[in-house]
Amino acid sequence: MPVVTVIGDGQLARMMQTAAIEMGQSVRLLAGSPAASAAQVAADVVIGDYTDLAALETAAEGADVVTFDHEHVPARHLRALIDAGVNVQPGPDALVHAQDKLVMRERLRDLGAPVPPFAAIGSVDDATDFFDEVDGRVCLKARRGGYDGKGVWFPGTREELIRLVTELLGRGIPLMAEKKVRLDRELSAMVARTPSGCCATWPVVESVQTSGVCTEAVAPAPDLPPRLAEQAEKLAVEIAAELGVTGVFAVEIFLTHADGDDEARILVNELAMRPHNTGHWTQDGSRTSQFEQHIRAVLDLPLGSPDPVGGTTVMANVLGADEDPGQSMHARMIEVWNRFPDAKIHMYGKDWRPGRKIGHVNLVAGPGHDGDVPELRRRARLAAHYLVHATWADGWISD
Amino acid sequence: MPVVTVIGDGQLARMMQTAAIEMGQSVRLLAGSPAASAAQVAADVVIGDYTDLAALETAAEGADVVTFDHEHVPARHLRALIDAGVNVQPGPDALVHAQDKLVMRERLRDLGAPVPPFAAIGSVDDATDFFDEVDGRVCLKARRGGYDGKGVWFPGTREELIRLVTELLGRGIPLMAEKKVRLDRELSAMVARTPSGCCATWPVVESVQTSGVCTEAVAPAPDLPPRLAEQAEKLAVEIAAELGVTGVFAVEIFLTHADGDDEARILVNELAMRPHNTGHWTQDGSRTSQFEQHIRAVLDLPLGSPDPVGGTTVMANVLGADEDPGQSMHARMIEVWNRFPDAKIHMYGKDWRPGRKIGHVNLVAGPGHDGDVPELRRRARLAAHYLVHATWADGWISD
Numbered sequence: 112m113p114v115v116t117v118i119g120d121g122q123l124a125r126m127m128q129t130a131a132i133e134m135g136q137s138v139r140l141l142a143g144s145p146a147a148s149a150a151q152v153a154a155d156v157v158i159g160d161y162t163d164l165a166a167l168e169t170a171a172e173g174a175d176v177v178t179f180d181h182e183h184v185p186a187r188h189l190r191a192l193i194d195a196g197v198n199v200q201p202g203p204d205a206l207v208h209a210q211d212k213l214v215m216r217e218r219l220r221d222l223g224a225p226v227p228p229f230a231a232i233g234s235v236d237d238a239t240d241f242f243d244e245v246d247g248r249v250c251l252k253a254r255r256g257g258y259d260g261k262g263v264w265f266p267g268t269r270e271e272l273i274r275l276v277t278e279l280l281g282r283g284i285p286l287m288a289e290k291k292v293r294l295d296r297e298l299s300a301m302v303a304r305t306p307s308g309c310c311a312t313w314p315v316v317e318s319v320q321t322s323g324v325c326t327e328a329v330a331p332a333p334d335l336p337p338r339l340a341e342q343a344e345k346l347a348v349e350i351a352a353e354l355g356v357t358g359v360f361a362v363e364i365f366l367t368h369a370d371g372d373d374e375a376r377i378l379v380n381e382l383a384m385r386p387h388n389t390g391h392w393t394q395d396g397s398r399t400s401q402f403e404q405h406i407r408a409v410l411d412l413p414l415g416s417p418d419p420v421g422g423t424t425v426m427a428n429v430l431g432a433d434e435d436p437g438q439s440m441h442a443r444m445i446e447v448w449n450r451f452p453d454a455k456i457h458m459y460g461k462d463w464r465p466g467r468k469i470g471h472v473n474l475v476a477g478p479g480h481d482g483d484v485p486e487l488r489r490r491a492r493l494a495a496h497y498l499v500h501a502t503w504a505d506g507w508i509s510d
Numbered sequence: 511m512p513v514v515t516v517i518g519d520g521q522l523a524r525m526m527q528t529a530a531i532e533m534g535q536s537v538r539l540l541a542g543s544p545a546a547s548a549a550q551v552a553a554d555v556v557i558g559d560y561t562d563l564a565a566l567e568t569a570a571e572g573a574d575v576v577t578f579d580h581e582h583v584p585a586r587h588l589r590a591l592i593d594a595g596v597n598v599q600p601g602p603d604a605l606v607h608a609q610d611k612l613v614m615r616e617r618l619r620d621l622g623a624p625v626p627p628f629a630a631i632g633s634v635d636d637a638t639d640f641f642d643e644v645d646g647r648v649c650l651k652a653r654r655g656g657y658d659g660k661g662v663w664f665p666g667t668r669e670e671l672i673r674l675v676t677e678l679l680g681r682g683i684p685l686m687a688e689k690k691v692r693l694d695r696e697l698s699a700m701v702a703r704t705p706s707g708c709c710a711t712w713p714v715v716e717s718v719q720t721s722g723v724c725t726e727a728v729a730p731a732p733d734l735p736p737r738l739a740e741q742a743e744k745l746a747v748e749i750a751a752e753l754g755v756t757g758v759f760a761v762e763i764f765l766t767h768a769d770g771d772d773e774a775r776i777l778v779n780e781l782a783m784r785p786h787n788t789g790h791w792t793q794d795g796s797r798t799s800q801f802e803q804h805i806r807a808v809l810d811l812p813l814g815s816p817d818p819v820g821g822t823t824v825m826a827n828v829l830g831a832d833e834d835p836g837q838s839m840h841a842r843m844i845e846v847w848n849r850f851p852d853a854k855i856h857m858y859g860k861d862w863r864p865g866r867k868i869g870h871v872n873l874v875a876g877p878g879h880d881g882d883v884p885e886l887r888r889r890a891r892l893a894a895h896y897l898v899h900a901t902w903a904d905g906w907i908s909d
Contacts, residue, residue, distance in 0.1 A: 112857070131551075132525075135856075152552075152553055153551075311851075448806075448812035452812065455532075455814075458533060460535075
């Protein structure tokens with residue numbers, strides 16, 4: 112059996128391990144600590160830092176492929192691994208588009224993909240020019256390192272923008288800006304692609320963001336016009352091919368009405384080159400989970416069927432509450448299962464911290480219940496809310 | 511999160527680990543070797559022998575519950591653990607009915623459960639008396655330790671029976687005999703039961719045995735009269751309650767026509783107190799897999815929904831071929847996935863040996879294909895056959 116090395120130790124690596132076990136493998140991890148989410152559940156763990164080339168080399172030794180649960184490994188290290196004969200999937204030339212938002216925007220614009228108006232911000236003048244160009248509707252972003260709403264700012268005034276840009280550039284943070292989009296809702300188009308160029312797409316998902324963090328995903332996206340679903344899927348496949356992405360690839364999409372437009376249209380927001388939060392529903396709702404598919408894809412194996420197993424699947428994230436609700440997570444799981452025997456609870460073995468992603472819940476519509484998506488969403492939200500707060504948001508009391 | 515110690519290192523423990531990871535846990539194993547199927551994929555492994563009380567004590571230390579992937583741990587050791595305050599599920603008083611076929615038969619007869627005529631065989635006279643009683647239709651069994659067709663004999667003549675019994679008793683093997691059943695087909699009724707007495711049953715499965723080894727399971731059992739399905743499910747729940755079984759429990763059942771009977775009836779064949787080969791279909795075909803359910807049950811957690819996710823699911827075992835077909839298992843998996851993208855292949859990380867269970871394949875009927883069970887079985891058999899022999903049984907050649 113091939114050896115897959117995963118650089119990273121978070122929940123994505125942890126769930127890759129689940130998938131790998133069933134395929135007869137066990138991933139090898141490069142983990143920061145033996146207590147990390149994925150390191151807790153893997154037998155083959157190299158402890159080290161992913162910015163340390165020597166650690167990467169140790170983890171890569173003898174592996175059939177090296178892949179990632181995040182996009183933060185320095186490109187120069189990946190090139191050094193490749194030069195030494197290591198099979199790195201996805202490669203640094205693809206990954207840069209998930210690492211640097213400006214490079215991504217420029218490349219997508221060149222490909223003709225729909226993106227919001229944007230500009231490189233190297234000075235305060237760049238920023239004020241762009242502010243005028245988009246009538247003050249500015250979204251300022253760190254080019255690198257942002258995630259889950261971090262590294263994104265929405266300055267309300269010209270003065271605030273100037274202050275922000277001055278401060279951030281002064282701290283050496285490379286910036287870009289784009290036009291703040293009038294958002295109808297957010298979508299996610301996910302595809303897996305092999306080094307041989309085979310692709311498999313899951314149905315396009317609606318994702319709900321709260322304070323910049325994904326809190327819910329509904330698959331397939333309810334009431335999405337087939338025209339837009341097709342367009343989004345096709346776009347993901349085309350971008351994957353153009354950028355040479357391998358493994359699981361998520362295109363975060365804005366569904367928007369441009370000024371004066373009657374029809375909704377889609378704009379690319381972000382790219383992720385790894386399993387993605389909006390794909391967690393596939394663990395219980397698709398024939399092939401994104402974690403199994405990622406491993407198959409980076410190993411250049413035939414891809415699994417991405418067909419849904421039921422009608423709609425709803426995923427709700429479990430984020431650490433602002434205050435620890437006291438009741439143990441184990442007791443919270445019991446309460447949720449008592450009320451919802453079909454709730455699939457996935458926990459990451461992570462300590463509680465406010466806002467931290469520590470688990471998720473999937474609910475799959477049973478036969479005959481496909482139509483009642485609002486009820487499915489309500490139940491998923493209630494379950495996740497209980498796991499976070501140890502209270503029922505609807506005041507439910509068990510018999 | 512609670513700690514579940516699993517005594518055993520085979521594929522059942524391995525698949526419990528998969529389920530445990532997703533629930534935020536990682537099982538602790540008592541494994542015979544670090545290379546064993548489950549030990550390859552677990553971070554918390556105690557190496558030791560399950561017949562050694564000291565090893566059992568080490569593995570049990572601090573665990574919330576101790577459970578098993580086989581029934582061979584000596585009852586006296588389990589009693590010693592319990593006396594020391596360890597929570598053992600299922601307990602030795604239940605387990606003895608999966609350890610000793612004579613004790614099981616006697617207990618089931620006392621409970622009024624349908625069993626074939628049987629007798630304790632302590633001497634050649636016992637054997638010949640029973641031979642006469644059942645008109646020579648004798649199935650001779652070792653009371654303990656048999657599995658997968660081992661420890662079961664079908665003597666064709668009185669002389670062969672005498673020879674067998676003399677030899678086996680001479681080797682100190684305790685024996686029993688039962689009447690050889692005219693078999694229509696074999697079923698399996700599976701239930702999970704918690705220490706609190708909650709039960710959840712999966713649909714009754716048809717299992718296909720080849721040379722005493724399970725090779726296929728179809729869930730739900732095709733064309734099973736609802737009367738018999740209900741009776742089998744009820745029987746499993748009743749036996750579980752009467753014997754105090756906890757965790758996943760399988761009742762292997764003969765569907766038979768007694769002499770002169772028009773109607774089929776069911777007879778209990780064997781009991782298994784752990785996840786069971788005929789329940790592997792639940793990994794892809796049920797809302798809750800038997801491995802997740804086992805962990806939830808032994809921890810006395812609320813049980814998950816046992817509802818099927820599709821119509822029919824077919825499981826086909828991958829057994830080691832008589833001769834190694836040369837092609838790597840990895841290459842075989844590629845071939846199967848190329849032909850059947852919806853084949854869910856589960857491999858155990860075990861070395862090849864003739865007849866050894868090294869993996870299984872699940873195929874779930876997609877929407878609209880529920881009626882075509884023969885086609886689903888054909889595909890599952892073809893996939894498993896390829897994984898065993900590296901040839902397509904139907905001569906298929908890829909494009």
